[in-house]
Amino acid sequence: MSTGHTQLEIPPSGPHGQAAPPTRAPRKRRSILELLILPRVQVAVTVLLDVLAASVSVAIARYWEAATTVAPYHGVAVLPWLFVPILIALLAGRGMYRPQLLRNFLDELHPVEASVALAACGLLVPMLVFTENYMVGEFVLRCWLCAAVLVPAVRLIRAVLQRYLRRRFRSAAPTLVIGDGPISHQLMDHLQQLPEYGMRPIGLLDDPGAGSGDHLPELLRVDVPRLGTPADLADVVRATAATNLVVSFCPLPDSELIAVVRTAQRLGMRVWVVPRLFDAVGARARVEHVGGLPLMALPDIDPRGWQFTVKHTMDRTVAAVALLAISPVFLTLALLVRLSSPGPIFFRQRRVGRDGRSFDCLKFRSMRPPRPSDEQFELRAGSAPGGVEGVDRRTRIGKFMRQTSLDELPQLVNVLRGEMSLVGPRPERPEFVELFEMQIRRYGERHRVKAGVTGWAQVHGLRGQTSIASRAEWDNYYIENWSLWLDVKILALTVLAVLRRSED
DSSP states (O other): OOOOOOOOOOOOOSGGGOOOOOOOOOOOOOOHHHHHTSHHHHHHHHHHHHHHHHHHHHHHHHHHHHHHOSSOOOSOTTGGGGHHHHHHHHHHHTTTTSOOSOOOHHHHHHHHHHHHHHHHHHHHHHHHHHOOSOOHHHHHHHHHHHHHHHHHHHHHHHHHHHHHHHHHHOOOEEEEEEOOSHHHHHHHHHHHHOGGGOEEEEEEEOOTTTOGGGGSOTTTOOOOOEEEOGGGHHHHHHHHOOOEEEEOOOSSOHHHHHHHHHHHHHTTOEEEEOOTTGGGOOTTOEEEEETTEEEEEOOOOOTTSHHHHHHHHHHHHHHHHHHHHTHHHHHHHHHHHHHHSSSOSEEEEEEEOGGGOEEEEEEEOOBOOOOTTOOOOOOOTTBOSOSSOSSOOBOHHHHHHHHHTGGGTTHHHHHHHTSOEEESOOOBOHHHHHHHHHHSTTGGGGGGSOOEEEOTTGGGTOOSSOBHHHHHHHHHHHHHTOOHHHHHHHHHHHHHHHHHOOOO
């Protein structure tokens, strides 16, 4: 929580107190972790790992060929190794070496595999032209198969290690934020709670007369000091060695903010800008130009369009097949619940789904009946209902089912009925929906689509008694960026989350 803003004392950088022209922040000896957060170092490491994986693939393909072929390749020695530069060039052309805040392995998988296949085709041409009396197709096939496994595997290992270092050691780039309003504090809160993005807010810059952050509720304010005004950026960077700048909403005119951005770029900083109408800007938004004037095109997602009809048809088909496949597990759990304590097998609770319609959400019962001695639950401010509310009444099988999310399996029946979808915003109880719609920005927009068994918020750790405002933000992001591939990715991340066994 914030206890007030701190003004950073920065000594004059020029003679007679005059500000010196912007220069890059002074260099100092960096630790290994500090080096790893630099974008150019991350790009260099990624390129090196791809070169290594591609080279090992060629070496394995040649060894494989020598061990299984009577007449192995004896042509120009350098030809098989052309696969490596061809692959690196294709990956670079697809933007796979462009610095990004967070690289998701599942998002990288398709372009990487496509690049590997094209690189194999690119290798096939010179080998056919410059090689005689040799079956080049078999070698290229072996090279392709090896690279199709090794290159994504190495990238997966890199992504896992990067997230581990960022979470374990908080190895994130020092970041300044322009603006002191609710969106700025929301952004800083996300960066603090999600270290895998690699940005650590160390201070904010704003017009001292604005004071918008002083009027924010204590619950929404982030304890980050105010280090000056945007005009002080050069001095602040020299004092803090910040490398990133995020421009949020600020009362300064655009002409002054553009000058600040130019200063940040001369200082060697990476710059991001929170766009106006950010609620409507999805992942597929693109920038087009009319002359020199940029226009942002915002693609529309229609929850009543044919794409969602396909989604719901697939939901019911997959749910039916899944219920049939897991029927032995389903029946075993039902029997264990029946034997665990008195009461029904299924727990039914009214929840709100698409267009505000209520339905009975099914779960395996995981709790014993209440006792008069049980304490009353008091919901913490800002937290969503859920998890263990009040006294822990979970049975032994109930604890296991909650830790592994097996208590949610009966919701496949809800999907089969058409009341829910496999992926979507998690449904909430009617009494809480009415309350949250009054208190939480854009909460009601979650109900544009069917509720889901799992969702984008849940696979990012927002389950149980976590922030309902953050859940609404993630859920609306899912709706506005929906695709069948996003559903597949969420289902895959759900499996990983279940394997990690939550502690709800």
